[in-house]
Amino acid sequence: MDQAPPPAVEAEGVVKRFGPTVALDGVQLTVQPGESHALVGRNGAGKSTLVSVLTGLHKADAGTVRFGGEPAPAFGDTTAWQSKVACVYQKSMVVPDLTVAENLFLGRLDDESRWISWGRLRRRAEQLLAEYGVQVDPNTRARDLAVEQRQFVEIARALSFGARLIILDEPTAQLDARGIGRLFDKLRELQSQGVAFLFISHHLQEVYDLCTAVTVYRDARHVLTAPVADLTKTELVTAMTGEKGSGPAAWHAGGDRAAVGDASVEPVLRTEGLSLEGQFEPLDLQVRPGEVLGLAGSAASGNTALGEALAGMRKASGGTVSVHGRTVPSGSVPHALDAGIGYIPEDRHDQGLVLGRSVAENATLTVTDQLGPWGTVLPSRTREFARSMIESLDIKTQGPEQPVAGLSGGNQQKVVVARALARKPSVLVAVRPTAGVDVKSKDSLLGVVRRVADEGNAAVVVSDELDDLRVCDRVLALFHGRVVATFGSGWTDGELVAAMEGVGERE
Template sequence: MLEARGVSRQFASTFALREVSLTVIPGESHALVGRNGAGKSTLVSMLTGLHQPDAGSIHFHGEPAPPVSDREAWRRRVACVYQHSTIIPALTVAENLFVNRQPLRRGWIDWPALRRQARALLDTWRVDVHEDMLAADLSVEARQLVEIARALSYGARFIILDEPTAQLDGDEIRRLFRRVADLQREGVTFLFISHHLQEIYEICQTVTVLRDARHIVTAPVAAMPKDKLIEAMTGERGGLALADPRSRPPVAHAPLVLELEQLGGDGFAEVSLQVRAGEVLGLTGATSSGHTGVGESVAGLRRPARGSIRVHGVRLPPGDVAQALARGVGCVPKERHREGLVLAQSIAENTTMTIPHRLGRFGFLSSARKHAVARDMMRALAVAARDELQPVGGLSGGNQQKVVMARALASDPDVLVLIDPTAGVDVKSSQALLDVVEQQRQAGKAVLLVSNELDDLRACDRVLVMLRGTVQAEFAAGWDDSELIASIEGVSLHESA
């Protein structure tokens, strides 16, 4: 069905994919797995004709892939159903199925013919929705099936499912899997991408693992026990020199600083946790687990629907960044360029934007104080820059991240929320940022570290694992890599595949 040979893609000096090969045979469900940043999305963009590979080739049924400009030819060969639907909510099911190719009569849309063709297509592929229903009113499961039917109507028999279960509950997942199995028997081939490894054993026959932009292994699922699959995904442990949390004094009787009680919101529910002074608590999970939303709620970046957040016993107003700062919460957000930095402004402006009240009186800011604070933070975090007046847009990614950390620390917070603090930075910068975490812990701060990076989580006294919106497991310091990753992916190494 598909053969990619030695495919590479490079952005500036970074390889997003390096000499990757993939073969998918007709009628199978083939899993594509790997940790975040492994190259899965880049590969999918080339398999669907969104990007041209810098090197290598792609063939469908033994024939070369069409030019990137020929969208209709690509639609006849392959389609991708993404985690976030491409269905247009304001249109009906029939309109979505035949968008931009509606049957015409005398130059006008032939609505009766459109509905008849849509009904016939839905019946052919046994999609149980009404053709006149607004797409906005469909369930996530139904939207995915409509997208699959639309792809099949072009003639494609190779469908890429990108995290298809991320927004589905258990019953919906089982129904989707039954539908995938039915379609396989009718000659449809699937490339299945998921962070939930247990699903691979339920639905797929073959698995390919990517790691660090390279192909690691392709094997029958039945020949890849869970521990071997996780080992292929993770590789060797990183080389950061981190203090062993197991050697730290216990914090069981330290003052309670941060409390979450039955916190619920978009993507998470009934999350309760506590962080004490001098403790680093890790919060992790797959992309759709809800762990990022919990961290953003503590920092006021997201408004939870229910539950409470308390700092030193005082309840925080929900969704209020200013109040979170005032009550002692500092944050390194996930979206650095959108929520963490003003790229056109200087290091000094960015570092001190959360503490104007400390830089002057009666509404007047002291430039001398602002620059002094910025210089102190630059020295403390070893920010490599000309001076504090340099715009942050001209800094390297690692130094930009240090400025974001400096901004979070400038208010001397009691609670430090770090969301993916080392993402996109080099090893040296990662080491410096995690050293700051250790310094804050020693200073008696409470740290909530939200991340999927194993090296980040090694700095934690405890790690909570979230799965589909709720906390499912807790790991004490010294956890085993395979055990933790298996929990993140929703599998147990102590159960048979």
């Protein structure tokens, strides 16, 4: 009788401390060959720390890690770790200006000669890509690839070192529905070849779509490991939060807010013929006091470009934007801020935060003119302002002076929100506001959006995440730059997804 192969990775009793902070408290994890195994938990649960231990970036203080039944390589032996495991992060690690072939063999361009044979390099790349069924031209610059293609290249590179365990850290954060489908198809194909995946995501539906097993961490401890099919979503959320599930959250839109659609009320935000060539067609919008408007659509729908145009990040090719009847000059962030438009960008790392600066400095970037006389910025006033935002948004931090890079993803996002709210905006434009945050942080952030509207202002949520859109009183579905459907708050998942994918139209 054939003996079952050893686990792709097996971690037992892993402990990791950073000073007085216990980041991992005796956790465990087992991933079998050919398995997609989900690791979920709130921000700060210990997931990222475990990844750093499993990839050799940090040395565990206690416990054991084994790959394929063998002890993990010695700490610091990079080559040996690369032969066991690799991590594909949310932010791509490929070098944009290099070709696919150059990225695949970076650091080992030609093992047999002092000189690089570019023809041989391309042939090696073609063979490697063909071996794993990755349909990408090795001569293409990485910057010209679609997001999931860059991920395929990173996975192929990892497999070429001999790794049979690939960690995927929020791999779908920048993908639309079609890109996610292509990624999952490729993962299933590689699973059939015995490759194991550890899948880390805050999108629980994806756990059910892809994975057969799930492990939950909470507060640096292991809570459970179970077959995905044996857990309902409510049970999974309860395991992650430690709290029993309840009915709809307070921020969900509902019939009691129908009055916001009263046409006799002057809109807070209005667009007339607003357009951006190649992104979205002329569009008339009206968002009234107390209303949250959703702009739903995939990455190619134009909804993100529309949100950026509203916030002054892009210059429109036609039409106007006005707040309380006042026209806002297009393509100017300072003018948008002065008009009362607050903005939560899609990518908190590239657009939302200065990671080398403190929580206080980041939270007050839009109000530096209010932090001291004659253009000066007083540190005491900066700290005082930041403390009020920390308390208002329940930001988990050691204090205003803590570097923002040291916060969990959910708390970093709250700092971005604090900056957007600092000038008390009349209009809040939020692009995928809960990307990469846990369930509790998601509730908190969407609660803030609801609160902004309930105070008599307007909010616009730009997203393809259904949970983000549940806060909206009205949702416009965009497809290839035009509105194809309009929904009240009573939409179903199926009909909204169908509209975002261009299946049927409803006005």
